[in-house]
Amino acid sequence: MSSLLALLLVPVTGSIVAAIIQRYRLAERLVSFSTFVVTLLFLIDIRVGDAFTWSLGFLGKNIEMGLQITPLSIFMLYMTIAFGVLLTFFDLTERSKMKSFLLLLTLAASNWIFMATDFLSFFFAWELMGWASILAIFGGRRTAESRHGALYYAMMSIGGSYSMLIGIFLLSNLTGSFSIQQNVSYLVSIMTVHPWWVLGIVSMFFVAFMVKSGIFPFHTWVPYTYGESPDGFVPYLSSVMSKYGIYGFLIFLPLTLSLRNVPGVLGLPWPNYTLVWFGSITAVVGSVLAFMQDDVKKLFAYSSFSNLGFILAAIALFTPIGLTAGLFHAFNHLLFNGAIFITVVAVISKVGITRMSEMGGLWQKMPLTFLTFFVGIASAAGIPPFAGFGSKWMIFQAMISHGLIFATVLLFFASIASFLYLMRAFHAIFLGQLSHKYDNVKEISAIGKITEVFLIGALIFFGIFPGFILDPINSIVGSFGLKPLPTSGYEYINGFFSSVNMVSIFIVVIVAFIFGFLLFAVSAKHKKVPQEDNYTAGQIPKDWNLTPEMYQFSYDFYEPMDKEIAPFLKIKIDGFFKGFGDSVEYLGSSIKEIFTGNVQIYTYLAIGGLVIFVIAGWIVW
Amino acid sequence: MIDFLQNWIYLTGAMALVGIGLYIVLTNTNILRIIVGLNIVDSGTNLFIVTIAWHPKSVMPIYTATNNLVVDGHVVAADPLPQSLVLTAIVIGLGTTALALAIAVKIYQKYGTLDVRKIKEEDK
């Protein structure tokens, strides 16, 4: 009971300490790391079903507030906190501009979100997390762009939370309670009578969740924000914070179980069907936009919300396999996105830029980082036997089992497209020619190396033993009243159409690799040549004043595709929001003209207002 | 309760003063004229206050042997309270006017004009 409170109090205390000592960067980072570790230690003590309640005399009512641990929340808690431990451990030596106290405040808020049993504390924590992350992003590059990024995020996020606020009060006025469980069960009970009502209320919530997760059409803030936020904060933002929306969706998705009599498509109630399409479109939009990115952080921002689209599409089905697949992908996304962003952060910290076309050839200098990144993108592309394959594979099966072939094809396209942009990033950052600028670049510190080795290990381990994650997920699925998928051992993934033994695949791949290296060893010897010794059509590089930068092809890598995806790029949701903002600003500048600074105009206004009142009074007289 | 509407001449006068005052405030750009306008509005208000205190048939509100304050069960005495109210109002109006004039003097010192439109231009 007290350890539930500790999950909130420890980060807050840590945050205060970190805020006080923020001038001493190393101490600040140590505090941040140890806070995460302590929180994790408290978490170990916590079991499903633990609860803690208190009441708050507010608004003249006595509001029951509480914390409670459900299978879903403990899953989410482990994910966020364990990832935070890893990230802060990595940050011990990296010079990131991240303000640790804001990160810790975000942690407290996120713990609270996952444990809240009432909408009041849910909203409180949600907003707390919102502004802590906004301020954290402000600390990014300290440029006008960084400001715009954070402001864009802030606007979307505040708009979303106001939408949620409206939803909360519409709901609590119906039930007279803030308790999540009571409200949801109330919604279930009126579902058959007023389905439109319920959908209206729930969609108010969904707007907030979609904004936070960056689901189409609210994805536009993601690249700006990720591109500009502090390097150390991006992994947390993309791996952990994007999952809050998914958690929110899962609060309300059980509603759809009682929706079976609503008209649907292919046996799927249409609200679910719509969400699946939102997810699929997000996946595609993210991938397509990532094609053309040159900024590495932005590229992986697109990648991030594209993967969120996968997760949403899967959980929106709300079938056992769909839910399992979605949660499994959420976990895998946490891992591989963490691996990718941590390596990206490591590279950025060494190279000092984020434009990929100016990097290249870094594998010679940072081999371990390179390998981590390789394993990360292999996982992201869904290649067996790494983590990431299983969940993608299950998502496809979940989708096809409903006959959603178009959505599945879209998702598959997104998956292929993700392979494309991952390769492009891989090439542009690590492969190709190493510029002389980076001759002095060193591999990251020992702590960074430990983190990376750990991440590689985790990606492979959870790839071949998915059961360690699928077991808790099954208990979550069970807690939603669905029948969990059958389990047959830690190495099996059981899908709808087929099951796969990951260990046997792993062994086959390993044996094949052994054979491959044997073949490599027995065939004729090779000669190691430097990167300058390259095919140049007979031209001698030195005579030609050829520099490695000139011999690196990575700018506009997919230029021919411009023509093909131009129609996609024309749909500018971004432009809509920007145009909306501009119109508001225009409106503001017109309204401002009322206050001219001339006292007579003001008097006219006042007298005019009075006359209108009098006329109005006259009419009703 | 005083049926003050019987004093319609005075009431019209009060309203007219307020209207004239407001008209001056709205149409004149000179600060001094605006102050005069405000003063006229004040006068209108004061007249109104005094007017509501009596009607042509009312008597003074002092009890003497010949002065019947109550006729046929109705109070016919004039209301003494507005007299005190109007004093206060006059004093306050005076204070406001004095301050306004002081500000006007300062404005003329700083801006060199008393035209509100020119002051607005100068501020920009």
Place this chain on the structure above:
Amino acid sequence: MKTYNFAALLVGVPLLMAFSIPLFGFISKQLAKWITVLTLTFEFLFSLYILLWHVYPFNVIMGNWVPPFGENLYIGSLATILIVVISFVGLMISIYNLWSAKYGDVVHFALLFLMFVGGSIGLISTGDIFNVFIFMEITGISSYALAAYGPERRALGGAFKYLVISSIGSTLYLFGVLLIYTQLGTLNIAEIAARISQTTPGLLTFAGILLVAGLAVEAELFPFNGWVPDTYTGAINPVSATLSGIGSVGGVYVLIRIVMTVFGKNGNFVSTYGNLDLMTLIAILGTATVVIGELSALVQTNIKKMLAYSSMAQMGLVAMAFSIGSRLGAYAGIFQLINHSIAKAMLFLILGVIVSFGGERVEDMKGLWYKSPFLAVTFTIGALSLLGLPLFGGFWSKFALVDASFQRGGWYDFIMAIVLFASVVEAFYYLKVVGYIFTSKPAVSEKIKVEISPAIPIAAFAILIIAIGIFPQIVSGISYSAAHELTDKMSGYVLNVIPTIVGH
């Protein structure tokens, strides 16, 4: 009916000290400043005593003229909490003035300031509708003069605009009061409130409109708020803080007292007597003010003007909250009023320190974090509190406001949607400034040195904001009982003043 005549000192002491300050001024200018501080300390402690020892509600009856025959002061829970806030803000500003009051006539500045605070306290505590007019004029005259202070000539223009609009407003108010007087023959708020239903509805409607129009000038509601941007911008920053933190509190208080207590018709949701529901009128005015204020603030490049427009918009929000008419709505309004008063006064004071080192354009806020972390953090706290983000006071009031309006339902849902949209706009420009503070390099790297005298009030305000954010009970309890005073006028107000009266 409880009487506690000693509390007349609340109004008497500041006015007495105000007019005796020139005497002290002969001795030393510093003494005049310190007298202000001491007087307001007394005010604050005394009001705190009334609040904490639960002395309220009580009447102050002069010369045994029992209301409704004599003039009285009534200090209920609403008046208590507002007096505490006003005297606290006034005390803080007076401490700030120890540093900032350098221009011109320091002694008379102190005089006017004390007169303003005393007038505001009188305004809030008086139980006589004509005395409201007198106190309004006292605060009015002192604030015109305060607004005209300062080295810049635009202060004069602002003060003059304020004077003209405000004079017209008080004239309208006076007309309204007199119309009611012709009907009921009394000026006591409690008696009028009890007997309001006896009046001719048509005349009452007309009187109500005149009263609302007149009071909307002080409460900064559109279209009677033309003076706000120019006066706030023109005045020196402590005066802007005073106007925003004290003046607008008084203005809104009177508006709400007249409309809800005097005109109010109790019910599930308070409405008013007369043909036109004044609550609806205020709701419309409030919403229009919020929208116009926030949108105008959005495009400002002058930060002081931005704060002025924001102030206006916040007052619209407060008025809108009261107009819901439920106890929760009134609670939200009071809470929001307190939060706004504290936060906005703090922002103006911070601005005063910054302006003394540089310009007051939005760009001049760039890199404040590097110049002075203290000011940067406190400014952020104030801004976030105004935006209603959690851990800061503003969260609770905005939360209650949304709750109240959704409980009311009907067209308040749409009003709330508009208001929330305006809040997003507000978030944009405040966060833009916060972004400038933290993300830009300053144009000049000169550090801002914050002296002890301005630092005390700013820090005190910031701590108070966070304290309210974490423990809303500090103000929520008294605010909630104050809300009761507004929504149930007979038991909340009238019977406490005149126990024998029979409601109609």
Place this chain on the structure above:
Amino acid sequence: MVIVEFLIKLSQGFGIGALALATGLLFGGIARKIMARIQRRYGPPFTQNFMDLFKLLSKGSVSHGWAFDLGLVAGFVPMLAALMFLPIGPFTLFPSDSSLIMIVYLMMMAYLGMAMGVLASGNPNSAIGMSRALMLMAGYEVPFAAVIFSIYFFSKTGYLTQIVAMQSGGFMNWNIVKMPLGFLAVEIVLQGMLGEKPFDQAIAPAEIASGPMVELGGKYLGFGMIQHSVALFLETGIIVDLFLGGAPNFWIFIAKQFVLYFVVVLVDAILPRLRVHEATSFFWKLPLFLGILQAVIVIIQGGVLNV
């Protein structure tokens, strides 16, 4: 016992790999012969590819570092691994894991490895070639996905072995009869998968010096050749299993594969190369249309699965 089983599987796996490699090389040789005959040449002997591979493995080569080596090994190894899950005629090494999507993703790992290797060489020609290959992949994988998902939905299983088993019992049970449009789409896709004209932008020799292979020589080129040959076997084999009902024995399996490949070679012989974006968008037009049409038909036929 486990060890014996493992050794048996190991030797069987080697056998499958060798067979597939031999078949792929043979197909390549035959294709060169066919091509020569279409161009009224004599052409090389059909064993030419074996000799080429042998020579390449015995020839010296240059390496650009360990990423280059690792990438090229990883370029052909997953292809061999994927082969182990393919039902070849009646025989499947791991029948319980023969999930179609898993095989497709294993093949993708080969592309990833290959890309890593050739890009590590630092030659811009290989980067251009790789970008073209990947763009083409974005094209053809979409209709392919539409078709394989239709088959999933139609067969209600994801195991290749079961898909094959469902088609047993004569020509009329083959999926080619049940889903002709899907087959057509896949046959067009196969052209792109194998990188034959008109979809050979990636290795355009006169334009970008054979693209990804520009820095490969000796054994590295040999690895590339192994990859291509095994991929040829694997891809045609998948289509045979999906549409042509598998085969009762190995020879018929190869014959069916050859029929598929023969069409590809003929098309290759007569068509010129398309431009890069034209090729990609081609796959998003006709084959995708066919695939989607097939999917619609399947959904209408099959209704909804009982979940």
Place this chain on the structure above:
Amino acid sequence: MSEWTEIVDYFRGRSMWMLHYCTGCGAIELPPTMTSRWDMERFGITPMATPRQADILLITGYLAIKTLKRVIYTYEQMQPPKWVLGFGSCTINGGIYWDSYNVIERLDKYIPVDIYIAGCMPRPEAILDSFVKLKEMVQNGEAKGYEKYVKNYEWYKANQDKVLKRTKPVLERIEKVTKIG
């Protein structure tokens, strides 16, 4: 071991990939050699795009000094075993450019040539004949030009340097001249 070498040599002879370095008019003879009239692919000889992949370097025609530099670079980029075919009289003795100040006379002073094809122009039959000849030499283990190059590298290098010095950038020389002047 020698059997193994023989097997290897046999397959090497049957699969020779060619990089043609076309400097002069001789390039015109290659299309007929490759296409249906003569069809060199029947010997397992295919044109290749880069030196990394090729076994044969076919040099068709005169080599200006500037070109020679590229030829040497290309030759060194090829991996052993590799063979050079000199095509036409220009590679043998300069041909019609025998007295040019800027064209080398004998190719095998600079890189080891395994077979010269005489004539101006040699016909496709002659090219094919040389291929067959080379194949036999390879299979008999006689074509060891690349080993000769490694063994006598100093000599080749000296010859190369002697002519390549002339290709120093013109501007640099002018600078030197003006300095002396």
